Amino acid sequence: MSALVQLENVAFNYTPDSPILNNINFEIENNTFVTILGPSGCGKSTLLNLIAGFIPTSNGSIKVDEKHVKAPSEERGFVFQDLALFPWLSVYKNVEFGLKMQNIPKEKRDQKVKEMIELVGLSSYSNFPISSLSGGMKQRVALARTLATEPNILLLDEPFSALDAQTRDVLQEELLALHQKLSMTTMLVTHSIDEAIYLSDTIILLSKNGTIKEIVQIDIDKPRDRTSSSYNDYQKKLYEFLRNERQQS
Structure with missing residues (x-):
C-alpha cells in the first residue's frame, strides 16, 4: 500500500537566488504522527504550506493519497499558528x-x-x-x-507556540489522544524539542540550508515518560542537532 504523503525531489525558492528548500524526499504512512523540527528560517512552515497546497513547488512533486497537490483542499486540514478564528x-x-x-x-x-x-x-x-x-x-x-x-491529514503550524507551558502540556496530551482516537495522519511544525519527542512517531530534521539532515524514528511507547533515560537520549540528540545548526549560521 502506498504512503499517504509522498514528496519527491521537492524544491522551493522565491527567486533563483533565494533557495528555501532543496531535494526534499520523504513519505508519511497512514495514521502516523510526523514532526518537522529545525532552526528558525530553515523552511519548516514553507514545507507545510507546500503540502497544504497554499504555494506551488519550484521543482519536484507532492502527492497526498496518490493525488498530486496543486491547490488547497479540504482533504488537507490546516491549523494556523494564529488560529485564524472569527x-x-x-x-x-x-x-x-x-x-x-x-x-x-x-x-x-x-x-x-x-x-x-x-x-x-x-x-x-x-x-x-x-x-x-x-x-x-x-x-x-x-x-x-x-x-x-x-481531512485525510491534519497539518499543524506551531499551534501551541503562544501558550504558557502548563496549557501547552495539556493540549499536547489532548492532541495525542485525538490523533489516536481518530487514527488521523498528523504533521506538525515546531521549534520545541520536547514537543517533537512527546508527540511524534517520526521527526524530520530540517537543516538551515533547507535540506533534510536526518529522519529520526522515536521508539518509545506512548504516552511517553518525559523523565525516562530513553526520552533524555532523544533530547540530547536533537539538542545537538539544533546547536550545530546555530553554529553554522
Whole structure:
C-alpha cells in the first residue's frame, strides 16, 4: 500500500537566488504522527504550506493519497499558528464555517458541529464568542473546526507556540489522544524539542540550508515518560542537532 504523503525531489525558492528548500524526499504512512523540527528560517512552515497546497513547488512533486497537490483542499486540514478564528462569532459558528463553505446540509452540519465541539471538550461553551475564551480553548476550537471537514491529514503550524507551558502540556496530551482516537495522519511544525519527542512517531530534521539532515524514528511507547533515560537520549540528540545548526549560521 502506498504512503499517504509522498514528496519527491521537492524544491522551493522565491527567486533563483533565494533557495528555501532543496531535494526534499520523504513519505508519511497512514495514521502516523510526523514532526518537522529545525532552526528558525530553515523552511519548516514553507514545507507545510507546500503540502497544504497554499504555494506551488519550484521543482519536484507532492502527492497526498496518490493525488498530486496543486491547490488547497479540504482533504488537507490546516491549523494556523494564529488560529485564524472569527472573534465576533460563537464557538459553534466558527466550527460550522468550513462545513457551510462546503454546502453541507444544515441537519448534517449541526450533528457534525456538535460532535466536534464535544470531542474537544467545549460543549458547555458552544454559544460563547471566541473573544471570551482562553488561549487553550481557542486552540481547541481551531482543532474542532479543522477536524469537522474530515481531512485525510491534519497539518499543524506551531499551534501551541503562544501558550504558557502548563496549557501547552495539556493540549499536547489532548492532541495525542485525538490523533489516536481518530487514527488521523498528523504533521506538525515546531521549534520545541520536547514537543517533537512527546508527540511524534517520526521527526524530520530540517537543516538551515533547507535540506533534510536526518529522519529520526522515536521508539518509545506512548504516552511517553518525559523523565525516562530513553526520552533524555532523544533530547540530547536533537539538542545537538539544533546547536550545530546555530553554529553554522
